[in-house]
Amino acid sequence: MNEELKKPYDPKEVEVSTYKKWEESGFFNPDVCIEKGVTTKDADYFSIVLPPPNVTGTLHMGSAFMLAIEDMMVRYNRMLGKKTLWIPGTDHAAIATQAKVEKIIQKEEGKNKNDLGREEFLKRVEKFAADNHDTIINQMKKMGCSLDWSREAFTLDEKRNLAVKTVFKKMYDDGIIYRGHRIVNWDPKGQTTISDDEIVYQEQKTKFYYLQYGPFVIGTTRPETKFGDKYVVMHPKDSRYASYKDGQKIDLEWINGPIIATVVKDDSIDMEFGTGVMTITPWHSVADFEIAGRHNLEKEQIIDKYGKLLPIAGEFSGMKIAEARGKIVNKLKNKGLVTKEEDYINNVATAERTGGIVEPQIMNQWFINVNKEFPYPFDTLPNIKKDEKVTLKKLMLSVVENKNLDILPNRFEKEYIHWIGNLRDWCISRQIWYGHRIPVWYKNDEIYCGIDAPKEDGWMQDEDTLDTWFSSGLWTFSTLGWPEKTDDLLNYHPTTVLETGYDILFFWIARMILMSTYAVGQIPFKHVYLHGLVRDNQGKKISKSLGNNIDPLDMAMKYSADSVRMALIVGTGPGNDTKISDEKLKAYKHFANKIWNIARFVLENNPEMRSDLKIAQEDTDNKKHLEEFGALVKDVTDDMENCRFYLTAEKLYHYTWHTFADIIIEESKEKIKEGGETANSAKNMLGFLFREQLKLLHPFMPFITEKVWSILPASKNLLMVEKWPN
RNA sequence: GCACGCUUAGCUCAGUUGGUAGAGCAAUUGUUUUACACACAAUAGGCCGCAGGUUCGAGCCCUGCAGCGUGCACCA
Numbered sequence: 001m002n003e004e005l006k007k008p009y010d011p012k013e014v015e016v017s018t019y020k021k022w023e024e025s026g027f028f029n030p031d032v033c034i035e036k037g038v039t040t041k042d043a044d045y046f047s048i049v050l051p052p053p054n055v056t057g058t059l060h061m062g063s064a065f066m067l068a069i070e071d072m073m074v075r076y077n078r079m080l081g082k083k084t085l086w087i088p089g090t091d092h093a094a095i096a097t098q099a100k101v102e103k104i105i106q107k108e109e110g111k112n113k114n115d116l117g118r119e120e121f122l123k124r125v126e127k128f129a130a131d132n133h134d135t136i137i138n139q140m141k142k143m144g145c146s147l148d149w150s151r152e153a154f155t156l157d158e159k160r161n162l163a164v165k166t167v168f169k170k171m172y173d174d175g176i177i178y179r180g181h182r183i184v185n186w187d188p189k190g191q192t193t194i195s196d197d198e199i200v201y202q203e204q205k206t207k208f209y210y211l212q213y214g215p216f217v218i219g220t221t222r223p224e225t226k227f228g229d230k231y232v233v234m235h236p237k238d239s240r241y242a243s244y245k246d247g248q249k250i251d252l253e254w255i256n257g258p259i260i261a262t263v264v265k266d267d268s269i270d271m272e273f274g275t276g277v278m279t280i281t282p283w284h285s286v287a288d289f290e291i292a293g294r295h296n297l298e299k300e301q302i303i304d305k306y307g308k309l310l311p312i313a314g315e316f317s318g319m320k321i322a323e324a325r326g327k328i329v330n331k332l333k334n335k336g337l338v339t340k341e342e343d344y345i346n347n348v349a350t351a352e353r354t355g356g357i358v359e360p361q362i363m364n365q366w367f368i369n370v371n372k373e374f375p376y377p378f379d380t381l382p383n384i385k386k387d388e389k390v391t392l393k394k395l396m397l398s399v400v401e402n403k404n405l406d407i408l409p410n411r412f413e414k415e416y417i418h419w420i421g422n423l424r425d426w427c428i429s430r431q432i433w434y435g436h437r438i439p440v441w442y443k444n445d446e447i448y449c450g451i452d453a454p455k456e457d458g459w460m461q462d463e464d465t466l467d468t469w470f471s472s473g474l475w476t477f478s479t480l481g482w483p484e485k486t487d488d489l490l491n492y493h494p495t496t497v498l499e500t501g502y503d504i505l506f507f508w509i510a511r512m513i514l515m516s517t518y519a520v521g522q523i524p525f526k527h528v529y530l531h532g533l534v535r536d537n538q539g540k541k542i543s544k545s546l547g548n549n550i551d552p553l554d555m556a557m558k559y560s561a562d563s564v565r566m567a568l569i570v571g572t573g574p575g576n577d578t579k580i581s582d583e584k585l586k587a588y589k590h591f592a593n594k595i596w597n598i599a600r601f602v603l604e605n606n607p608e609m610r611s612d613l614k615i616a617q618e619d620t621d622n623k624k625h626l627e628e629f630g631a632l633v634k635d636v637t638d639d640m641e642n643c644r645f646y647l648t649a650e651k652l653y654h655y656t657w658h659t660f661a662d663i664i665i666e667e668s669k670e671k672i673k674e675g676g677e678t679a680n681s682a683k684n685m686l687g688f689l690f691r692e693q694l695k696l697l698h699p700f701m702p703f704i705t706e707k708v709w710s711i712l713p714a715s716k717n718l719l720m721v722e723k724w725p726n
Numbered sequence: 727g728c729a730c731g732c733u734u735a736g737c738u739c740a741g742u743u744g745g746u747a748g749a750g751c752a753a754u755u756g757u758u759u760u761a762c763a764c765a766c767a768a769u770a771g772g773c774c775g776c777a778g779g780u781u782c783g784a785g786c787c788c789u790g791c792a793g794c795g796u797g798c799a800c801c802a
Contacts, residue, residue, distance in 0.1 A: 005761095008762095008764090009764095208802090218802065219802050220802055221801075221802080222802090233802085269802085270800085270802085273800090273801085273802065274802055275802085276802090277802080278802035279802075280802085281802095285802090287800090287801090287802090288802090344801090345801095346801065347800080347801065409731095411730060411731070412730095412797095414729075414730070415729080415730070415796095415797060415798080418728090418729070418730095418797085418798065419797085419798070421798095422798070422799070502796090502797095503796095505797095506797095570739090570750080571738065571739050571740070571749090571750080572739085573739090573740090575731085576731095576732095576739090577795090578738090578739095579737095579738060579739095581737085581738080581751090583737080583738085583750095583751050583752075584738075584750085584751075586751085586764080587750065587751060587764095589764070590762095590764040590765090591764090592764090593762070593764045593765095594761095594762065594764075594765085596761090596762080597761045597762035597764090597765085598761065598762080599761085600761050600762080601761035601762080602761085603761095604761070605761095642742090644742090646739090646740085647740080650740080650749070650750080653749095653750085654749075654750090661761085661762085662766080665761075666766095669759095
């Protein structure tokens, strides 16, 4: 008997050496599979991109969950004989990474990015990104991921940069990308704009002040923005204010002296809220900006980009908002202008990455117009004809509404459609240094947009970079070599499935659909499978600030990577959050041990693992076992095809332990004692069923199954390229 | 405010087209049975959130309510 089997299972050593074997085989690369004859050239394909982890840190339990599901899908499809491609990569995560490096430099050197300058600062960011990249790659290998490393991509490498510039230029030429002064979300802490989706609302207790504004009482939570308010707005149908006419001027005493206010009537006013009257600050409020737009009102900036009050605030000029608010309220009180104050719970908009309180500002920025009509240049979409007038919104909507793509679980289809309904133009320019530089150059009043800089002197490139989701949106095709017309693009796009967490449905999936339908005329994937969040055993979201962060590699060291994968997959349906606990991990560590011991028993009794020996069909036990196994294969294959992976894993676990080990093995002991044909038949039954089980288990627990497979005398090929039983 | 999800054994969750409740872990009791004590055998444990309705029959379908959670919007 094999010497290794006599010892207890040692996952640490096995996992390292097995991964090495896989890598050396080249089978992660579908080209090699074809070359070596394990896949046929005209086989169906299965392709999937890895949602690229951010190079801001190392992998967490959520990433491990994602990797476990995807690798399982990939291994299963490879075993079905499909041309299987899983492309790895990492995401530069522009703002997140830059914010992190800024924090480190501030802490360690007491410097900010301007002290270093753009070039030096970027070097630091790149070093940081490279270090994290290496760790992440290593972690993915430890988890057993069968990624094709020869095709690895980075959202900010040269090829992806070309893809980004190409799409940008195309959109610019089509008039879909435009630059304009519009109200944007400004993060004073990160000193950049952010998109609507990068805002996190936080509840905050605050005061709601009622202020005397001439003959009106207006309500506000932000008295510090009120300096420039010279328009007072009410609903045209509000009978309380019927005597005031639109455009009427009113003299009144305000914070810093007398002003002339103008009455504006607008339908957007909620008569029920507060007093039904408000003043507006178009420069610092999206809603006010829109009102001002409708009535062509003047707009004035009150707060600068550092969150400090401008000279319009008079004696409060230069003060930070937090400091100024109390003082301004005091002054208003002294002037007798505060009529009432109430406690109020407000949702404060904060920047996801920096935590800064978002201040709307009017700025000159780049946008993607989601409502601009253009003739659709492709005839490849099922529900959009060539030259049909479309908008990006329409493209994004059509794909899901017409079920050209299914999202699992489907409740997210509704959420998606709802989100598109509320979608506004996407602000894509960021005032940060780390990212894809906007491919636009200026010279006096001229603007040039192109892949490369203009040849002549005197052109200055736009200082800004692009929202990180711009490059992520191209991921399914930029990783396949687009804009070049590569074989990969022909063979593997659209990808088969997109697997990711439901928390980035809008950030990422929606953007990929937008970019792919626009740029290549294809829906980027056929299916979307969304997984949930990993929580700790108290159901809390895992995060660094809560201190309940579990490192998947620590768990893999303690329990084996196979156990971590099983613990994450079993019992977790699509879209459901999962809880991870020591008990669960321990259970699957025991399972790995069980498999190891089964191998020992089977090999002891059938050392040659010969497959040419007959299994006595007339033996009713044998017949039953074979039928049962056949039913299991059918059942779990059906589950796999319908994305019920959590059931497959559980059923296999149950079969191996409680049918194969507890019943079939126990029964075989008696038969083996009997000797003769009965014994031979029983031995071969064990051998056959065990080999087949290893195949079924392999996508879930690749390491131990591959190791045991390699010990079986009759195994020539790697288990990872064996055929899935049928 | 709008929408969605969850509520089943102590814990984590299954329960696919309605037919009278299931798996793992934990628990209890045995067992040094020559693959495995990381094991085996057995036991116990549930008015399936609450209240109605449809049905011969409901964990599953419908209505309402409650608790928890999520997304979106509003936020003068």
